[in-house]
Amino acid sequence: MLGLFKRRNSAPVARERLQVLLAHERALLGRSDLLGTLREEILAVIARHVNVDPDKVKVEANRNDTVSTLKVDIEIPAEGMTMAA
Amino acid sequence: MGTVIVVTSGKGGVGKTTSTAALGAALAASGDSVAVVDFDVGLRNLDLVMGAERRVVFDFINVVQGQAKLAQAMIRDKRLPNLFLLPASQTRDKDALTEDGVRRVIEALRASFDWVICDSPAGIERGAILAMRHADAAVIVTNPEVSSVRDSDRIIGMLDSRTVKAERGETIPKHILVTRFDSDRATRGDMLAIDDILEILCLPLLGIIPESQEVLKASNIGAPVTMASPASAPARAYADAVQRLKGETVAMTVPTEKKGLFGGLFRRAA
Numbered sequence: 001m002l003g004l005f006k007r008r009n010s011a012p013v014a015r016e017r018l019q020v021l022l023a024h025e026r027a028l029l030g031r032s033d034l035l036g037t038l039r040e041e042i043l044a045v046i047a048r049h050v051n052v053d054p055d056k057v058k059v060e061a062n063r064n065d066t067v068s069t070l071k072v073d074i075e076i077p078a079e080g081m082t083m084a085a
Numbered sequence: 086m087g088t089v090i091v092v093t094s095g096k097g098g099v100g101k102t103t104s105t106a107a108l109g110a111a112l113a114a115s116g117d118s119v120a121v122v123d124f125d126v127g128l129r130n131l132d133l134v135m136g137a138e139r140r141v142v143f144d145f146i147n148v149v150q151g152q153a154k155l156a157q158a159m160i161r162d163k164r165l166p167n168l169f170l171l172p173a174s175q176t177r178d179k180d181a182l183t184e185d186g187v188r189r190v191i192e193a194l195r196a197s198f199d200w201v202i203c204d205s206p207a208g209i210e211r212g213a214i215l216a217m218r219h220a221d222a223a224v225i226v227t228n229p230e231v232s233s234v235r236d237s238d239r240i241i242g243m244l245d246s247r248t249v250k251a252e253r254g255e256t257i258p259k260h261i262l263v264t265r266f267d268s269d270r271a272t273r274g275d276m277l278a279i280d281d282i283l284e285i286l287c288l289p290l291l292g293i294i295p296e297s298q299e300v301l302k303a304s305n306i307g308a309p310v311t312m313a314s315p316a317s318a319p320a321r322a323y324a325d326a327v328q329r330l331k332g333e334t335v336a337m338t339v340p341t342e343k344k345g346l347f348g349g350l351f352r353r354a355a
Contacts (some may be wrong), residue, residue: 011274028241
């Protein structure tokens with residue numbers, strides 16, 4: 001009961017928040033950098049057909065309670081498309 | 086054959102360059118030959134922290150592109166003759182570092198030094214991957230703070246998948262180096278404790294570097310803290326960490342500054 005009147009220390013809060021967050025992130029990414037691998041393999045496939053700037057390929061993963069989403073955003077320059085034709 | 090170590094963190098500003106300089110200098114002071122390598126192309130700072138900024142003639146990219154021999158680019162420390170620096174390029178594009186070029190340079194350094202310490206750029210992009218690529222061991226620099234611990238977790242995942250050894254199915258030893266630690270705040274419960282960090286990251290501890298004014302003073306004058314102020318708390322913590330890197334067992338303590346009673350009182354009042 002005494003604890004209720006005391007201001008709660010911040011370190012245990014930090015610890016709990018990190019444990020919850022990292023459990024989510026590890027589940028999504030594996031500890032194996034899934035996003036980095038996806039990004040590189042997607043880039044390799046695209047680069048076979050069009051010119052893309054590696055820095056303009058973004059892969060993002062998000063997760064909420066029910067679904068995970070993977071967002072792939074690739075910027076293709078105008079001349080890149082003509083290459084494909 | 087020497088050992089290649091990457092000093093990495095994901096997050097910027099946690100003490101990678103400070104730690105690279107201090108670990109390199111402490112290893113060299115113990116008698117081993119050491120090369121410290123700056124991978125932060127475009128934002129080099131290891132030269133400045135080590136006090137060699139006016140002696141840079143050729144850099145890592147010059148060597149990779151064949152404009153200079155490796156021996157021409159290596160800068161010998163003025164204080165420790167067995168400590169060398171390979172500076173990053175300040176002006177070139179970060180893409181000028183190629184996978185093959187990095188491999189050739191690191192293998193050449195590995196053949197002639199006992200230790201090759203790679204100072205990684207912040208982030209999880211190409212530069213950070215290249216810095217860890219050929220590592221035999223990793224030092225993950227972590228502050229007792231949520232964003233740093235999270236980013237460390239991310240970089241640990243990359244160490245498990247993106248190094249040459251990981252791709253061969255091997256794992257490399259990974260050590261946590263906690264920097265900017267404040268025992269008083271941790272004891273009060275207002276800073277993550279060492280055990281919290283280790284439990285969250287599931288890795289062994291290489292050392293605990295206490296928060297100290299000596300670190301800034303050392304970088305001000307361009308000397309690794311182990312040289313600028315060898316008796317200071319952070320210098321002793323780095324020296325202990327180096328003993329552990331060399332396989333010795335050293336009791337884990339958080340060194341404290343030795344200050345007189347009055348000095349302590351005045352400092353607190355200031």
